[in-house]
Amino acid sequence: MINENIKEIIGKEYKCLNKGFVRLIDIMGDDSSIVQAARVSYGKGTKSVNEDLSLINYLMRNRHTSPFEMVELKFHIKLPIFVARQWIRHRTANVNEYSGRYSEMKNEFYIPESEQLRLQSAINKQGRSEELVDNETSDTVIEQMKNTQEFLFTEYENFLDKKIAREIARINLPLSTYTEWYWKIDLHNLFHFLELRLDHHAQYEIRVYGEVIADILKLAVPYAYTAFEDYMLNSVNLSKKELTALKEIISFDKFDQINFDSHRLKGRELSEFKEKIKKIINI
Ligand SMILES: Cc1cc2nc3c(=O)[nH]c(=O)nc-3n(C[C@H](O)[C@H](O)[C@H](O)COP(=O)(O)OP(=O)(O)OC[C@H]3O[C@@H](n4cnc5c(N)ncnc54)[C@H](O)[C@@H]3O)c2cc1C
Structure with a gap:
């Protein structure tokens, strides 16, 4: 092996x-x-x-x-x-x-690719949505990002030229x-x-x-x-509330007809799965 x-x-x-x-x-x-x-x-x-x-x-x-x-x-x-x-x-x-x-x-x-310049997600407060910004906005934002990076790096180099310590000269550099x-x-x-x-x-x-x-x-x-x-x-990790809801969805009378082998479930793993199903039924 x-x-x-x-x-x-x-x-x-x-x-x-x-x-x-x-x-x-x-x-x-x-x-x-x-x-x-x-x-x-x-x-x-x-x-x-x-x-x-x-x-x-x-x-x-x-x-x-x-x-x-x-x-x-x-x-x-x-x-x-x-x-x-x-x-x-x-x-x-x-x-x-x-x-x-x-x-x-x-x-x-x-610099993000233009397809990563998306609008703020309305559902996930921490993330971007699937919605792309229009080409004109995307080009402008990318151009502005590049300009700011260039400006801040030139300033950093100027500080170094003035013999300012590297640990201070770098503090305005961006997160990018x-x-x-x-x-x-x-x-x-x-x-x-x-x-x-x-x-x-x-x-x-x-x-x-x-x-x-x-x-x-x-x-x-x-x-x-x-x-x-x-x-x-x-x-998937399910909570007790979710399991209770799942119990209503699953049709347990079909359980015996399932071809577990085709789902790569056999031996000890199959017994463990049946234990889990029993747990859902008894919840
Ligand atoms: C999608 C997403 C969004 C996030 N958003 C935010 C956010 O908005 N703000 C923010 O601050 N963070 C955020 N995080 C960071 C998140 O809270 C965790 O700090 C980060 O994912 C590391 O996870 P961890 O602590 O499990 O990992 P590790 O630090 O690798 O720890 C692994 C495990 O070791 C144990 N462990 C390690 N150190 C300690 C300790 N000192 N005490 C007790 N147990 C310990 C815990 O069981 C832990 O799960 C986000 C993470 C993700 C994935």
Whole structure:
């Protein structure tokens, strides 16, 4: 189960937005490390690839998360400061960022594509709607953004020419300025990050990075990533109120006619599902 893909993706630059990127610098472990760690708690356990796969699925399904912490990933990421502010809220990673006190900031700014210039959403107070702005407004806004960035960067350079300290000269630079960091995180916490940042509620610009990291994980830890998609990303958490409503919607008399096999539900997983259905019926 040693993963040969890792050699190909280490160091590769995956472009994000207009000037950003994600590079996987290093990885410790792969799918087999998760299985290996789990076997310490479950004894010798399984041996075949299929059994390893179902063990990973079992761990993910039952939130037995610590084996996933055995895989560590270190990334080099270039991102606009406003994306970095959202990203840094994920506290379970190690970060080392480019220093604007030590080094000069670069003349690199994020400019959205015109299709990302949308109107404020009326439903989601935190986000943009599907509605595009007209071409004229879009061109004007983009032009204004570019002009302001250029003006502020010229001012920054002027301050530096006057020998003002870099740590002060940079303070008027906008949130669209690009920064860079090394970011190290274990797979369990990375899945948590992705669950939040791949969701459509997350801002598009951070989602772009989430999608690239997801593509890297598909190659680096394919079994764990599939389990993440099945049991975290595409699963649904329902409240008691929602379950009560669902009980009215579901027709339980058809339960015995369902071809569970065609839904990849069998064995222990099928028993667990039936337990959940019983819970809904009894609610
Ligand atoms: C769509 C979206 C909108 C958001 N909007 C806002 C907003 O408007 N304003 C805002 O301030 N933030 C906002 N956030 C950030 C959000 O509140 C979280 O800070 C961020 O998503 C990190 O999540 P986390 O704490 O679970 O992750 P991590 O920091 O990676 O933590 C992972 C888990 O570890 C545990 N943990 C870590 N540190 C601690 C601790 N000190 N104490 C207890 N448990 C801990 C928790 O169980 C936590 O879930 C938003 C996030 C999203 C995805």
